[in-house]
Amino acid sequence: MPFALYLLGLAVFAQGTSEFMLSGLGPDIAQDLGVSLSAAGALTSAFAVGMVVGAPLAAALSMRWARRPALLLFLGVFLAVHIGGALTTSFGVLLVLRVVGALANAGFLAVALTAAAGMVAPHAKGRATSVLLGGVTLACVIGVPAGAWAGQLLGWRAAFWAVALLCVPAVVGILHAVPADRDTAVVRGGVRAEARALRDGRLRLTLLLGALVNGATFCTFTYLAPLVTHVTGLGESLVPLVLALFGAGAFVGVAVGGRLADARPVPLLVGGGAVLAAGWMLFAVAAGAPVAVLVLVFVQGALSFAVGSTLISQVLYAAGGAPTLAGAFATAAFNVGAAAGPWAGGLALGAGLGFRAPVWVSAALVVAALVSAGVGRCAGWARAEAEPGADAGGGGREQAGRI
Template identity: 70%
Template sequence: MPFALHLLALAVFAQGTSEFMLSGLGPDIAHDLGVSIPAAGALTSAFAIGMVVGAPLTAVLAVRWPRRPALFGFLLAFALVHVVGALTTSFPVLLGTRVVAALANAGFLAVALATAVGMVAPDAKGRATSILLGGTTLACVAGVPGGAMLGQLLGWRAAFWAVALICVPAMIAVLRSVPASGPGARGDVRTELRALRTPRLRTPRPRTPRLLTVLLLGALVNAATFCTFTYLAPVATEVTGIGEAWIPALLALFGLGSFAGVGAAGRLSDTHPKRVLVLGGAALLLGWLLFALLAGNPLATLALAFTQGALSFAVGSTLIAQALYAASAAPTLAGGLATAALNTGAALGPWAGGLAIGGGLGYRGVPVVSALLVALAFVVAGAASATSRVSDQRCPPVPPIGPAGR
């Protein structure tokens, strides 16, 4: 794998840290800026909305730009708004910086995914995707706890300064390591839009779900992930009965599992995508059900935090790779749509978990909702496959994109 991919992952690490670190900084921000804690929570919502809306829009804008200047520009904007956020004393200004940061993050990810798959062999998109997503998982393991600790020691503004500083070596790396040009380095919006009309999922047979189905599956799997991850701390304290001192270790186990899952998917998603999705998805569904049943057992909770993190990110990263295979002629727009789909799931999952808690199911009902979301993904995949079989009987098959799966 090109070393430049690991440098792009450094930028993804900084952006992932920024996205998740506010969960530990909200009370300090609320106190310092004179707003309520729920109002401070709107900073997280603003970022999520910016990612969902901004991913396809910034991808459309970036299609015609050379990738190295686009990556540098998005990363520079991301760093600058964190400087503004660290300096401002106005909550509305801070809220605005979160929206702009999300737009820059979304644009960077869309172009980074297209750049990553363009730097590797046509049959190595899964490995390239896993390296980029490794930055996000490392943010869960080290960046988020580190940001929270820095905020506790030096104030929440220090965490914003730290994110901006991490972006500096990433920007230098983009200028020095990302190819200036090359095949597909500059695209055309109309060409990529036409390419999105009839993409197919990479598989040994042509009768498979199309791109929108893959994106929907990614949204559902990510919704299941964040449904439980968002409430993992109260599940552990209220249901499992472990002390709050164990929460960082529990979150770290989930992060380590996600890192391991992305790494495993990088080795398997290019050669055995169907096995990863079917077997991994089935194990993920079973794991959420076991979590609901065994949440009162501390050892089971710790073990399942690791395994569910691994399975969730293995299946999720494989779906992203399949979206890029499905739209190999429109990599930038596919990257933007995949980013939007994942963040849609990340926004809907906690909402669904909150409904379960408010509806009387309690915290034990949260992993049940995650299991239902994964089950719905299987239903969607099955319905799409059945529809595709009927369609293939009526018209000649379309050759699959990418190498044959096994």
């Protein structure tokens, strides 16, 4: 894998730390800013909404930019937003800043996914995707627990300062390692031409599955801290450990998924999806047992990211006719889930169904994904429907044998 990929992964690590860290900081933010826990959870949904809107918009705007300046611009805005978040005393301002930060994150990730796919051989997109998502999982293992500890010791604002500082070496690394030349082949089709890739039934189905699976992941992860303290009975000091276990599982899942995603995506998605749904159900039932919860946090992290990262790589394969917007499609779909999951979990909490309710919502979302996949394959939605010539240069051959 090219060294530049790992530098992009460093930037994704900083951004992933920001996206996930509110799982450990939500109660402190709610208390400090005088809002409810559900309102604090909306900060995660707001970030995801910004990602949904920002991914296609930013990717479209940057189609004629060189990739390095585009990546630097998005990352610079992201850094500035976190300085503002660390300084504000208004929940409304923090909410707006989360959306703006998400727009910048979305633009960065959309360009980075496309750039990563272009740095490797056509059959290695799964491995390239796993390198980038490795930054997200390391954020769960290191960044999020560190942010939670910093929040407990120094206040939640310290976590925002830490993310801003993490961006600095990523900016320097991208400036020196990511090629500055624009790939003119990427911009030749234009936005409208690439948007026509959404006519492909297989692409639309893959995007739907990605949204549902990611929604399940974020639904439980957003409310994991209150679950383990109020239901499992673990102390607040152990919340960072629980988050680290989830992240460690996610890292294992991405590593394994990256090896299998290019060669055996269907067995991984079908088998992994079925076990993932069963795991969420078991998690909800066993939430009162500390040992079971610690094991399931790791297992569900691994399964969630193995299945999720494979679906991201499948979007890149299915969107062969949209080399620039492919990353935007993947980013937007997965963040539809990241917005809808915490929102659905918040509704369940607001209805008085208890802290186990978000886990049941996660199980329902994965079951919905499995049902959608089965219906889609039976109805023929999963067949590639790209127009003749859309994948000139081998994109059609990449789709053969995929979901």
